[in-house]
Amino acid sequence: SITTDQHHVYFATTGGVTRYNLFTNVWATPLTTSNGLVDNRVNVVAVEPVFNELWCATRGGVSRYNPRTESWTTYTSSSGMFLDEVHSIGVTADGRLLFETPEGVAEFDVDRQFWRTDPSNTISGNSVFTRWHGARRQKTYDYPIFVTDIEYFFDPPDQILDRYFRSYRLTGIMEDTFSNVWIGTWGLNVGKASLRSLELDIQPTGLVTRNVTAMSFDGDYLWIGGAEDTRSAGRATRFIRGVENYQDRGGITRYNRTTREWKHYQPRDTDGLQNGTITAIVVDTATVW
Template sequence: MTDRANQYRGAQDASVASGRRDGDGRNGRRPSSRFTLWALAAGLGALLATDGARAQSGRLWRPEERILITSFHELGAVTADQRRVYAASPQGIEVYDFAVGRWEAPITLEDGFPLGERPSALLYDRFLDALWLGTEAGNVYVYRLTGGRWDALGPVAAGPIVRMVGDPRSGDVFLATPAGWLRLPRGGLFAEPVPRGAVPDGGGDISPEARLRRMDPFFDAIRGTITLDERLRRWPITDVEPADRPARYWVATYGGNLLYYDSRRMSAEPMAYGLLTRGVGAVALDGRRLWFGGDGRGPRRGVTAADVGLQQWKHYEAEYDGAPAGHVADVLPTASAVWFAASDGLFRLDRERESWQRIAEREGLPAREVYALAPGPGGVWVGTRNGLTFVTDDGAVEREGLFPARPIRRLLASRDTLWIASDLGLWLLPDASAARLPDAGGRGAIRPVLAPGSDVQPGLRGRVVDVRPVGDAMFVLTEDALYRWDADGWTGPLREGVHALGRLTALAAADGQLWVAGEGGVARLDLETQLWTTYLRPTDIPETPVYDVLPMGDDVWLATPAGALRLRWRH
């Protein structure tokens, strides 16, 4: 945080930190008009189609009830109002309240941010209390901060909108394009060409470096290092905006996110926020810390850690730190390390040394692709594409494995039993707290057995994707149905409430709620009322499938290709 921000850091709580805009009447940001129509249609459909056992969410989400965290580091433009700085990237607009030194909820896909656009210019309009967004495609959008509504003005130029300048007297907006400057009169619908001299004083400079050089006589002295990060990468400057104090500036970079440049101190402080990758494969809670496993896509890959208030961020990159470069399917925090199951191996982050260890086939894993993790005695159980193995706390792989040539989809350590969801059905390893895999001669181990009664359930003989305990019962998920096992035996297949999700992917349970994820969204079962509620794409979730689910009290985190989505399901 900046020196100004540090004076106020203790003044706000985590709920304000991660989503609410207080103090100026903007905490009523609403979904876009297009989203509103979708939601109303979904709500009407739910009223007509539901019976007493299920319902579709179809709700109008308040701003603090849905937050999408994704990758924001490739910034194209920056602007500021009296207390906030806004930085635009292809995935959305990050918002930092410099008056209190806290990140607010970003403006992203679920808020109606235009999908597929690359921002190239951004302007705060004090007359409308709105953001003007120009893109590389020449399109212009207006986002009303008070109402939370996006308006598309359509293509204004044949090329990119290079810069936007507002006239503080008239409210007119000037647009810089490759063909010259355009003026959009306040309240007008059509832009008209104007000479450069007609642009408000100081607004004619298109190059961000030229503007910074004009405003700051010391810029040339620091130009070589201002965007140099801790890994000695130099990121190009895409935009600049004067900050709230003299000789301070907000600097947007393409790849290095936002910088707070203090000309008097000749320093540039990086402002870290968001993920390395756009998508998230897995999410896990580690005390007061959240882990977001990347999806293996994009130029910067790895994993991200953040506090639960979404204020402090740390990135672990594959290229520089040795973090996973592939899709992360599972995250397991233990006392001494944090383990990551990824498509390019098993990864161990040592808590004390902050060092990474990659374990793959060369180190003895049955396969490079790792899908599942569970805690074990003195190490972790590891499910791979080619079976199950055990890895000790110091990273040593047991010599033999189980279920060779069969994928292990999920592992669950419950009491003294290891439950194994595999392509061969549902298995368990009794007394797993003392179990070891066979030695080289096949001796000295407890062998897995089929889950009791599962052999008479045809759906449990094939691929099982997840298993979760709830009280004295065990819920098991296949790709098309849910099963329950308790003292009375098996119940299922249960498809009521989950049929709208398509292929099912994951289970989670907490606080009397059972969550089922799938290709089309998630469904929540209230175990007391037996009422199902579904949250579907696009009315509730901007992009699917949902890879992972993490319930956290009144909220739930969903891992999706668009990022980590936090829903406030209970209100």
């Protein structure tokens, strides 16, 4: 899922929460277990507008992030709360957060700062306006058909196709305050579409694979090689079924340490790179080997 506040766009991923700074137009440092997130496999993210805090539903519980103090609070499945399989977060107009799971609903009162749970699912956001994130968010598409480059074909609300007609499922759509529409995909990173130019730009971010096997520095660039991650290859998340996982199949990541821009090279879209298993990377004055 995708959510925004006044400064960032946040993306739930299988490797933590990635975030894009709307003022500097660069990718900020991701939020992971290394800085307080309870688990890197994030199902849903939502921003609560009263205190402007980020809530992250993971398979290990729900983590609450305060961007002002950069501090975390984590709630786990205890005392009757069902927080390790949250598939939807609802933000109500009267100051509540609803966490839906297969076992029931947990509610957090933002003003009074307390929880209550209801296995019978009678807690509901239907009586007041509720903005849903995750599985409960309606799969409607109310934007133009954005134009992409020749590499891709945008086919909302379901997919983006590449030039080989491989399909990448759309996992989330969110508009920010700068007239951009952010599009999450399964396997093709993030799309940033402008409502002014009607152009859609695919923006890679993060590593091609978490199984890092080689690295080399080249001035401002860091080249990172990887191999297929056998721990996660072919495995879909609990809430996204029937989608082939193109991530973690190996390849090369190039990161610009000055501009914080990422570029991916994988066999499926890079002529001459026949295998994604990288065992070594060496840089000379003109070539990367």
